[in-house]
Amino acid sequence: MNNSIVEVKNIWKRYEIKRWGLKRIAFNALINVSLNVSKGETVGILGESGCGKTTLGKIILDLEKPDKGEVFWFGKKLKELTKEEYKIYRPKFQAVFQDPYSSLNPRYKIADILLEPYLINVEKNKKKGLEKAEEVLNLVGLRTEVLKKYPHALSGGERQRVALARALMVSPSLIVLDEPTSALDITLAVQILELLKDFKKSFNLSYILISHSLPVVLYLSDWIVVMYLGRIVEICKKDVFSKVKHHPYTLMLLDAHPDPFSPKRFFSKKVKGEIASPLYRPNGCEFHPRCEEREKACSENIPQLRKINDFQYIACFKR
């Protein structure tokens, strides 16, 4: 466990929303989620919108506090870090978000965008910072001329490269990638994915890759985590992913993915229904109303995540 970069243990997160002006309704965005990311490892989190995958990313980045459970950074309890330790560890966790249009400050030049985290977290030396910025831009495949430009002068793909460069400015250990390629064209997405894979190797970086796209997750991840309504329903090692029997929900996602390499035009029987609102959770297994293999027990009890073997954990009565 020494090489653990981040670990979350039995995390619960509750949000409250106001309905009809007065009444407050609470719902659980995350339920009993545990996860460990080791050095150099990529964990891909797969799920539909509203499954809590972004919330989990925020908790790992300490942008949100969990209601229950513990977060460990480099094996130390996040809550018990001293101010000095926090200052050292904080920049080790970076993020790249989906929309490069809203994640870059439109009033900052690219140079300022890249320098800001460096000056705050590494050292107050603008000259060295600019050197680093040029080096990092080179890595992400941008010319140094962009330093003088504003984000609006760049294309979507270039902006996403800048967002990635910003994360690399402080030599992080882990980057949370929240749908890093969803806003991009496939040809640009592929370029970004390739960069990410290169960095993973050359800097021994860890990623938490949040995505609803199966090919993206399969491409980058070592472990694949499937979430449904705030719960982890399956954890599977990438190497065995194509060979093992999956959770019915994972099967649904696999079935829903339109594969450009198979000619069959078919009607899927597996894909049906919509994810329930976390305000009105179904009883028992949350997935059972959409599940093909449901039994009586599924609507009464909640299946816990069980270890199937060293490569796979599943929360389902039928597995």
Place this chain on the structure above:
Amino acid sequence: MPFLEVKDLVLGLEGKNLPLVDKVSFSLEKKEILGILGESGCGKSLTGFALLRLFPPGINRYSGEVIINGLSLYDLPEKEVLKLRGRKVAIILQDPLSSLNPVLTIGEQIEEVLKYHFNLGKNERKERVIKLLNEVGIPDPEIRIKSYPHQLSGGLRQRAMIAMALAGEPELLVADEPTTALDVTLQTQILELLYELNQKKDLTIVFISHDLGIIRWIASKVCVFYAGEIVEMAKTEELFNNPLHPYTQTLIESYPKEGKIRKVLRGGVVNLLEKPKGCRYFERCEITCKEGKENHPELISFKEEHWVRCFKYE
């Protein structure tokens, strides 16, 4: 005679001689599904809108024709086009939340189409709306007609928009990335719905997308767009099994397969403002050809039902 014929359509910025969609021609039989595949900015959406004689501000048609069922769309007076739009050709868009009116219930919005195109009584209209909602798979349509767009989930909203498009009983449906904003499980359901409508109601569909998987799933024929031009056109299975154009080949090979990317397309799309003279794919092309730098290749029929724009095949 084909059901839909687009002949040498050129669209561009008004007042400037800058074609953004350049000499696009294709034809489509009734009940076919045409997939238009391309990256953003390649002119695929402009082409889709032009099938309804709609243009974003500043964009207009320079030349070319669109013939739907024997009617030449650009020779008609504007009044006639209004009758055609929604009745013969309808469109569904990417983001249903911004394309539905937030202050009207979905029932009212669908009824509006019926009011415009048909002479029906109030009760008949209501029945028709309920029937339409049923058809597109919205549960409890009697209750849902009173819902506002924000009260529906993303999937239901897209279904409501499809219901609205179907209200005028169109023969041609232009679907501009209708599933991009949806989760993959909902995407499958919407694609299935469109395919079902195509099969049951003989609806001809022009489906615009940048996703290879979706295009292969739904289309019977594919046009690949690059920088405002068609670079390759063929039946779907032919295109995916024997892609001819280097762009199509790289596009297919760069799609992650079993966790691996076999090829990466470098660089970006050529800037049309610079008015490229030669082949528009020249800079990114892996084939070294002499002609492409200065000369512009034509779309040629390489074999039956398979067209390609590349000097390699001339």
